[in-house]
Amino acid sequence: MINATTYTARAHTNIALIKYWGKKDEDLILPMNSSLSLTLDHFYTETSVTFDEKLSDDLFFLDNQKQDVSNVSTFLDIVRKKANIQSKAQVYSTNYVPSTAGLASSASAYAALALAASKAAGLELDKPSLSRLARRGSGSACRSIYGGLVEWQAGFDDETSFAYPIKMPNNFEICMIALIISTNHKKISSRMGMKRVVETSPYYSNWVESSKKDLLAIKKALAENDFKTFGEISEENAMKMHALNMSAHPHFSYLEPDSIKAMKIVEGLRLQGISCYYTLDAGPNVKVICLKKDVSSIVNIFSNSFGHEKVLVASSGPAAHLI
Amino acid sequence: MINATTYTARAHTNIALIKYWGKKDEDLILPMNSSLSLTLDHFYTETSVTFDEKLSDDLFFLDNQKQDVSNVSTFLDIVRKKANIQSKAQVYSTNYVPSTAGLASSASAYAALALAASKAAGLELDKPSLSRLARRGSGSACRSIYGGLVEWQAGFDDETSFAYPIKMPNNFEICMIALIISTNHKKISSRMGMKRVVETSPYYSNWVESSKKDLLAIKKALAENDFKTFGEISEENAMKMHALNMSAHPHFSYLEPDSIKAMKIVEGLRLQGISCYYTLDAGPNVKVICLKKDVSSIVNIFSNSFGHEKVLVASSGPAAHLI
Numbered sequence: 001m002i003n004a005t006t007y008t009a010r011a012h013t014n015i016a017l018i019k020y021w022g023k024k025d026e027d028l029i030l031p032m033n034s035s036l037s038l039t040l041d042h043f044y045t046e047t048s049v050t051f052d053e054k055l056s057d058d059l060f061f062l063d064n065q066k067q068d069v070s071n072v073s074t075f076l077d078i079v080r081k082k083a084n085i086q087s088k089a090q091v092y093s094t095n096y097v098p099s100t101a102g103l104a105s106s107a108s109a110y111a112a113l114a115l116a117a118s119k120a121a122g123l124e125l126d127k128p129s130l131s132r133l134a135r136r137g138s139g140s141a142c143r144s145i146y147g148g149l150v151e152w153q154a155g156f157d158d159e160t161s162f163a164y165p166i167k168m169p170n171n172f173e174i175c176m177i178a179l180i181i182s183t184n185h186k187k188i189s190s191r192m193g194m195k196r197v198v199e200t201s202p203y204y205s206n207w208v209e210s211s212k213k214d215l216l217a218i219k220k221a222l223a224e225n226d227f228k229t230f231g232e233i234s235e236e237n238a239m240k241m242h243a244l245n246m247s248a249h250p251h252f253s254y255l256e257p258d259s260i261k262a263m264k265i266v267e268g269l270r271l272q273g274i275s276c277y278y279t280l281d282a283g284p285n286v287k288v289i290c291l292k293k294d295v296s297s298i299v300n301i302f303s304n305s306f307g308h309e310k311v312l313v314a315s316s317g318p319a320a321h322l323i
Numbered sequence: 324m325i326n327a328t329t330y331t332a333r334a335h336t337n338i339a340l341i342k343y344w345g346k347k348d349e350d351l352i353l354p355m356n357s358s359l360s361l362t363l364d365h366f367y368t369e370t371s372v373t374f375d376e377k378l379s380d381d382l383f384f385l386d387n388q389k390q391d392v393s394n395v396s397t398f399l400d401i402v403r404k405k406a407n408i409q410s411k412a413q414v415y416s417t418n419y420v421p422s423t424a425g426l427a428s429s430a431s432a433y434a435a436l437a438l439a440a441s442k443a444a445g446l447e448l449d450k451p452s453l454s455r456l457a458r459r460g461s462g463s464a465c466r467s468i469y470g471g472l473v474e475w476q477a478g479f480d481d482e483t484s485f486a487y488p489i490k491m492p493n494n495f496e497i498c499m500i501a502l503i504i505s506t507n508h509k510k511i512s513s514r515m516g517m518k519r520v521v522e523t524s525p526y527y528s529n530w531v532e533s534s535k536k537d538l539l540a541i542k543k544a545l546a547e548n549d550f551k552t553f554g555e556i557s558e559e560n561a562m563k564m565h566a567l568n569m570s571a572h573p574h575f576s577y578l579e580p581d582s583i584k585a586m587k588i589v590e591g592l593r594l595q596g597i598s599c600y601y602t603l604d605a606g607p608n609v610k611v612i613c614l615k616k617d618v619s620s621i622v623n624i625f626s627n628s629f630g631h632e633k634v635l636v637a638s639s640g641p642a643a644h645l646i
Contacts, residue, residue, distance in 0.1 A: 202526075202529045202530070202533035202563070203525075203529050203530075203563075203566065203570070205529075206525045206526050206528075206529055207525070207526075209525065210525035210570075232573075235574070236572060236574050239569040239570065239574040239576075240526075240569070242569060243526065243567070243569040243570040244566070246562040246563070246565060246566040247526070247562065247563045247566040249559060250555075251558070251562040251563075253562075253583075255578075255583055257581065257583045258580065259583075260576075260578055260579060260580045260583055261580045
């Protein structure tokens with residue numbers, strides 16, 4: 001028996017530096033390789049959940065618009081099963097992630113939903129359990145349970161696949177500058193893209209092995225306070241992910257002409273001595289990892305080339321929390 | 324004893340559809356995988372060679388400009404050794420390959436040099452022997468000994484690594500449209516690019532295996548008169564090659580913003596029912612394989628987007644020959 005109590009959670013999105021790109025279990029959302037991300041401060045989702053015996057169906061509102069509830073209901077079913085309840089729920093979400101930014105709003109969305117729904121259902125989950133639960137909604141959401149740098153260990157089953165925080169080195173004032181290149185809906189979703197790559201890329205098995213090495217190397221760079229190596233590994237890992245897409249059958253790519261232009265600008269800045277590195281996800285937008293001291297130079301150059309309204313800045317953000 | 328007789332040869336450049344991208348022997352220029360190309364009619368090199376006992380050094384003129392002779396001398400040493408002569412030679416070359424076109428002038432250059440120099444040295448080489456000899460100058464030159472479609476079998480030593488012609492299907496009026504995107508000298512030469520990829524890409528071994536499959540599949544498509552499959556395999560093979568570059572350490576890419584723009588135009592034309600497929604080599608220029616009947620539509624679209632002076636058209640060209 002549940003009181004119709006409302007819980008509201010806020011979770012921040014994250015940007016992967018060692019990428020998650022391929023599942024070994026589509027249903028449980030177990031990834032092929034472990035990944036590493038940075039949770040971002042300025043981009044988040046707030047979600048309120050109320051389980052109510054009087055409801056005949058789940059309801060889901062996003063940014064005040066009623067939405068198709070099927071994915072949310074599938075997720076709530078997992079929560080209901082854990083809590084041993086039957087009540088339907090109302091879910092109200094507000095995205096403070098610009099939906100055009102290619103900043104994986106599904107990560108913040110399912111992390112916030114996992115926290116709010118589990119509390120509303122009367123569950124008291126520890127963070128690894130919350131992370132596992134969020135993972136069932138969207139893989140990358142398991143990382144948004146934590147702030148700062150986060151590792152998602154691939155694991156081998158539902159129990160062993162969850163995220164945990166990684167110590168941020170002292171004096172590592174990481175920032176991320178997102179350049180919004182396209183607001184078009186992507187033709188090939190992350191889910192479809194990674195599935196095609198797993199099934200058809202001749203390079204896939206070597207991606208998995210290579211990403212394992214990249215993860216070890218990036219953690220070593222973190223332990224050694226080595227931002228340059230940290231950035232280089234991030235950029236190379238992203239390029240290997242995009243190379244997979246080009247090697248799939250049929251091949252595809254998220255890169256647009258302006259993605260290439262922005263990548264070349266970043267390479268040019270490095271030649272001028274600025275430590276900055278790009279990464280791209282399932283879309284054309286270019287995200288630049290840099291140190292706080294270099295943000296204004298990079299923002300200026302991007303603003304001059306693409307317009308200042310296309311340039312967003314974030315830094316390390318907090319863990320998912322109730323509000 | 325050689326008379327100072329001059330021989331002049333013309334050889335046409337070629338465009339690889341299954342790419343050569345990596346050597347297993349840097350000195351002999353033995354490739355990691357077999358490749359397949361189309362020799363082009365409008366782009367060629369003419370080279371005259373005269374061995375002359377009175378010369379104290381080799382001389383090399385390209386387009387009426389005296390050049391550093393060291394690479395040519397190294398190649399002539401192979402010819403002199405085969406012919407058992409010591410005379411130095413004069414070499415006059417004219418390139419009818421726009422040097423800005425990224426159309427591998429080294430292929431036509433060394434094919435023409437191999438034919439003219441071997442004749443001038445008194446050798447009567449059959450075509451496989453000429454192909455092996457040209458290969459020592461530049462790998463892809465071994466394919467320019469023949470016209471039309473040509474396979475370079477990788478082989479395993481100097482004797483077994485040479486090219487031979489592949490039957491062009493009836494009614495296969497293949498054309499190639501080259502879009503000149505950049506006239507800048509490339510930062511990473513083919514030689515450096517493929518070397519880095521062989522040494523550092525985690526995907527390299529799978530590229531070799533995948534290209535072997537592509538070669539079998541493209542020859543099947545040729546045997547079945549299937550231009551669509553022929554084009555699709557060509558495009559996917561090119562993308563897998565460019566994916567290798569993105570996966571190298573340090574990563575690199577020959578793609579420019581306009582390369583992506585042109586690739587998207589070709590993809591758009593396919594959605595309109597035009598069978599056209601792109602390929603790119605060690606540079607940003609986009610080459611489109613299509614049938615003769617579709618040339619004018621594609622040329623028009625490229626001319627409108629990039630300027631007609633950037634668009635070159637070629638079709639299947641002849642074997643290297645004396646003139």
